[in-house]
Amino acid sequence: VPLAAPEVAAWTERLRDEATRVLDRLERRRDALPEFARADADRLLAQRDQLLARIAAHANDDGKGIKTRLHGDYHLGQVLLVQNDFVIIDFEGEPSRTMEERAQKHSPLKDVAGMLRSFDYAMHTALFKFVSERPDAREAVEPAGRQWQAQARGAFLDGYDEVARASGVTSARAEMKGLLELFVLEKAVYELKYEIDNRPDWVRIPLIGLLDTLQRSR
Numbered sequence: 001v002p003l004a005a006p007e008v009a010a011w012t013e014r015l016r017d018e019a020t021r022v023l024d025r026l027e028r029r030r031d032a033l034p035e036f037a038r039a040d041a042d043r044l045l046a047q048r049d050q051l052l053a054r055i056a057a058h059a060n061d062d063g064k065g066i067k068t069r070l071h072g073d074y075h076l077g078q079v080l081l082v083q084n085d086f087v088i089i090d091f092e093g094e095p096s097r098t099m100e101e102r103a104q105k106h107s108p109l110k111d112v113a114g115m116l117r118s119f120d121y122a123m124h125t126a127l128f129k130f131v132s133e134r135p136d137a138r139e140a141v142e143p144a145g146r147q148w149q150a151q152a153r154g155a156f157l158d159g160y161d162e163v164a165r166a167s168g169v170t171s172a173r174a175e176m177k178g179l180l181e182l183f184v185l186e187k188a189v190y191e192l193k194y195e196i197d198n199r200p201d202w203v204r205i206p207l208i209g210l211l212d213t214l215q216r217s218r
Contacts, residue, residue, distance in 0.1 A: 192206040
């Protein structure tokens, strides 16, 4: 079904409200985070206004494109490699959403954003594990990790857009600064809340993801 501009404005307002709550939670729990995560938490909290402004700016996105059924919780853990093909599993959507929310049609770029954030998780998980065993090697290996992440992102976006063009769906690359960025921010805010509540040792990954997005937007 067609996507309308007022829907984009509503998504933006909801994300801004959620980001405000999550940043408040981050500030309250800052001292309970692992020491290695506190500097990144402080950097994000210092850029609170910039993040909220970056989100609010998407209210003016033109809302072109379509809405369709979504996977709703699309990431590398939901994709199985089977011989020369892939099988996608677990279509129940985000566990924290109501069934009504999960059943609603949405921009397919929301699933694209989920996979892009998954590449970020894969890279940083491997990097942090390696650095925990070889702290002196971070400067040597981090550029290679970021290179892999860029290549994975690029290959995924190229594949998506090839099918999107043939199907009349909005190009992901055309929305890098538009709807796709909005959904990447939404996913990272969701991750930040989840990690604060459940896995504080992982909180640096969404923190760095949000900081990187802000850096790219300058």
